[in-house]
Amino acid sequence: MIKKQKFKLKEAALEFKKMRFDMILHKNAEQKVIDLIKISNDEAKVRALYGSSHTGKSNFLKNFIKKHADIIDQHSGIRDIVLVRLSSGVTPKDFCEAILLQLGIKPKAGTKQSQLENQVIEVLKNIGIELLIIDETQHALPNKTNSKTTQKLADTIKNIVDESHVPILLCGISSISKLIENNFSRASEIQLEEEQLFNRTLPPIEFNTIELSDKDTMAAVMQGYTMIFDKLHRQYGISIIKMTSAKFQAAMWATSEGVIGRMALVLQWAIELADEGQQIDFSVLGKAHDAIATGGWDKSGINPFTCSEVDLNKRITTINKFSKRARLNALNKAKSKMKETA
Known part of the structure; x- marks a missing residue:
């Protein structure tokens, strides 16, 4: 059997991939995330971080966590800053399950969404987490902009923030603004739910492309x-x-x-x-x-x-x-x- 040849980047190219430099945008974003944590000491809040692909969001999150997160439990790996990355087609139930799995807890099969939500709240309250980061949040948004699923997700986030007193940073592409800005639905009862989340949300952090004129x-x-x-x-x-x-x-x-x-x-x-x-x-x-x-x-x-x-x-x-x-x-x-x- 003929082995396939493996092609590798030059060592210098690989080293370049690892290297980073501080950007003004990242410094401003870092301060806004720190402000989210500080403000939430009084009453937990939500903040969105969004922008186009490849504008540096993921690298910013990695660097922020590396700089600010402390390990609470060496065995479980739980940190005071927890990052949950969503996959495509996530429902509100999946959303809760993803948080629990990241915290090292395997949900029981057949558990209802409301029960999972309560479990998330109790766990977050008891382990001393200072910030919950949800990355790729757009995967939780359905294709239909007036879907009740979106309203249910917003309500779930609101409940978690209110009851656990843990702030949430929602990250993803620009479409995630629909989740908190109350601009995706015409149904008044859905708008009412979304306004409850909007009222708990700080101004967003936006990563834009760079203008040549800048x-x-x-x-x-x-x-x-x-x-x-x-x-x-x-x-x-x-x-x-x-x-x-x-x-x-x-x-x-x-x-x-x-x-x-x-x-x-x-x-x-x-x-x-x-x-x-x-x-x-x-x-x-x-x-x-x-x-x-x-x-x-x-x-x-x-x-x-x-x-x-x-x-x-x-x-x-x-x-x-x-x-x-x-x-x-x-x-x-x-x-x-x-x-x-x-």
């Missing part, structure tokens, strides 16, 4: 990656062209469309594709873009690292025109205009 943030991100490459240079001899230049930032923004996770992937792949001793320049980054972005998130046919300045500017204009934020701004302007003419 020069301070773009510069800070490139400085962060520069520090990482300085470490890689000392360890592996890897070098890269000046990342803080306007030309580099424009090309990196265009290749990633402002999504920091995509920036990291392109840089990682550039390390993988560079020959030993070769400086990572626009030609190497262009190859990385072709390998990672072209045909995936970028279907424009324009490689930001190898195209002309004219084509690069066209690509930037197109991204700005059709970005989610641009569409939202246009919608808000249209609404304002309608109000003025009404």
